[in-house]
Amino acid sequence: MPTPERTTLAEIVRAGRDLLESGGPEGLTMQAVALRVGVRAPSLYKRVRNREALVALVAEATLSELSARIDAAAGGDDDEPRAALRRMARAARDFARARPAGFRLLFAPGADLPFDTASLQAASAPIVRVAVRLAGEEYALHAARTFTAWLNGFVSMELAGAFRLGGDVEAAFEFGLDRLASALGEPSA
Amino acid sequence: MPTPERTTLAEIVRAGRDLLESGGPEGLTMQAVALRVGVRAPSLYKRVRNREALVALVAEATLSELSARIDAAAGGDDDEPRAALRRMARAARDFARARPAGFRLLFAPGADLPFDTASLQAASAPIVRVAVRLAGEEYALHAARTFTAWLNGFVSMELAGAFRLGGDVEAAFEFGLDRLASALGEPSA
DNA sequence: ACCTGAACACCGTTCAAGT
DNA sequence: ACCTGAACACCGTTCAAGT
Numbered sequence: 001m002p003t004p005e006r007t008t009l010a011e012i013v014r015a016g017r018d019l020l021e022s023g024g025p026e027g028l029t030m031q032a033v034a035l036r037v038g039v040r041a042p043s044l045y046k047r048v049r050n051r052e053a054l055v056a057l058v059a060e061a062t063l064s065e066l067s068a069r070i071d072a073a074a075g076g077d078d079d080e081p082r083a084a085l086r087r088m089a090r091a092a093r094d095f096a097r098a099r100p101a102g103f104r105l106l107f108a109p110g111a112d113l114p115f116d117t118a119s120l121q122a123a124s125a126p127i128v129r130v131a132v133r134l135a136g137e138e139y140a141l142h143a144a145r146t147f148t149a150w151l152n153g154f155v156s157m158e159l160a161g162a163f164r165l166g167g168d169v170e171a172a173f174e175f176g177l178d179r180l181a182s183a184l185g186e187p188s189a
Numbered sequence: 190m191p192t193p194e195r196t197t198l199a200e201i202v203r204a205g206r207d208l209l210e211s212g213g214p215e216g217l218t219m220q221a222v223a224l225r226v227g228v229r230a231p232s233l234y235k236r237v238r239n240r241e242a243l244v245a246l247v248a249e250a251t252l253s254e255l256s257a258r259i260d261a262a263a264g265g266d267d268d269e270p271r272a273a274l275r276r277m278a279r280a281a282r283d284f285a286r287a288r289p290a291g292f293r294l295l296f297a298p299g300a301d302l303p304f305d306t307a308s309l310q311a312a313s314a315p316i317v318r319v320a321v322r323l324a325g326e327e328y329a330l331h332a333a334r335t336f337t338a339w340l341n342g343f344v345s346m347e348l349a350g351a352f353r354l355g356g357d358v359e360a361a362f363e364f365g366l367d368r369l370a371s372a373l374g375e376p377s378a
Numbered sequence: 379a380c381c382t383g384a385a386c387a388c389c390g391t392t393c394a395a396g397t
Numbered sequence: 398a399c400c401t402g403a404a405c406a407c408c409g410t411t412c413a414a415g416t
Contacts (some may be wrong), residue, residue: 003335003380003416030409042410043381051409107342107349124354139364141356145346146339146365153342154334160296164306165313167330175328176335183372191398192397215381232400240390362397 007037007048009057016058020101028055054103060115062102066095067123074126081133082181088127089151089177096155104159107152124148134185143184149179196226198236198246205247209290217244229237244294249304251291255284256312270323271370277316278340278366285344293348296341313337323374331371339369 016037019028030051034041041130048054075084096103106115113150128144135143163169202303208217218241223230237243262280264273285292295304317333324332343365352358 005380024365029407031407039380040382040410042383042412045410046380069270081279107351120351120353128354139284141354142361142364145343145352145356145358145361146368149342149346149365150335151342152346153338153340156345157191157338157341159239162296162309163334164309165317165330167334169334172331176338177332177376179335179372180369183368186371188370194399196411218388220388230389231393234391235399296398371412 006043007039007047011037012044012047012054016054017061017081017102018101020058020105021099024101025055025105028058030054035075058102058116059105060119061098062099063106063115063119063123065099066092066103066106067119069095070123071126075089077129077133081130082185084130085134085147085181086177088130089173092151093155093158093173096159099158102153108157131184134181139184147180150176195232195298196228197237199237200226201243202235202250205243206250206288207292209294209333210288211245213290214244217247219243245304247291248294249308251288252295252304252308252312254288255281255292255295256308258284259312260315263319266318266322270319271374273319274323274336274370275366277319278362281340282344282347282362285348289348290342296345320373323370328373336369336371359363 005086012033015033016028019032019036023032028051030036030041030044034044044054048057069091070088073084073087075087123145127148128140131147132140154173157163158169163172201222205217206354208221208225212221217240219233220229222243223233233243237246258280259277262273262276264276313333316337317329320333320336321329343362346352347358352361
């Protein structure tokens, strides 16, 4: 005798994301997720292999949202590359502030969350595209990695509260953005 | 009737660091730590408030070791600043590879591990010192933050396995190092 | 075919009782 | 003064039994 489905995978992932933001990683329990979607914990295992797999799905959903925001900020290909870089950096930083726990999950996995290579590629694509225009084909990947590393590092440290020596953090962000944009565009020394 | 101490805080923290590296964050359990130092789990609470406090101590010990390595790599004040920057970056990257789980703990805390501001200051000091020589007093802090953000971001992404678009990751590291050193030394645009 | 209560292993933490 | 077993609350996960 079939029983009607009382929830969906999408609903479960959404509940996971909400719980992650409101209660951190340790707030993301199977019981809390189950409660939110109106089911008992054992039922979750019909849709998801285990908690780790659910966390991976949450990470992937977060990455794809970040990816979409960066993409939207990238602008057209006729745009000034430095302006595009600035918009993408702001978009990523704003996203990290809106979803700090989700952002942390992305590049700071407990063990190593293997997100899909395709998702990672989609997220990098707009950055690589701007890097091509800025640094040229040959150095585009290096330039994109340098920019992404700086951006991810800056935002992570900001979220972790690691900037505590005084000074204007906002100005430091602008400084880094300016200098990187210049540096990436120059011919190699 | 006093009982002789069967372990010490230092021993407990060491056990915590070892377990973190061998089994990740979830391998760092109170029971495993207790077993290693030859005591039962409840006894740990004589030296440590709870697991979270122990993790904070592990993070702080890791930060201070990283700090020492960067300091050792900084070299004398008569040295070429770009060479010093390169040595410090290598030292940090080597450290992250030797203690990946510990490194992850530093800037990717579950909630927000509040490490001691003094430790943070000690860790930044050699970088700020080189930044002064490279960028001048006025922009030293901005420059140090830009460099640290890039370094931390690059190493974190490397550890997380986020560089998967092909290309030479080693060369990307050198590229970033070169371009940053140049960019930070230039007068502001 | 999905859902559930019951059960199990495991973990963090407290506490009264030992020495 | 430190250490311990026992106990409690909580979590992830499995599974037989319900519909």
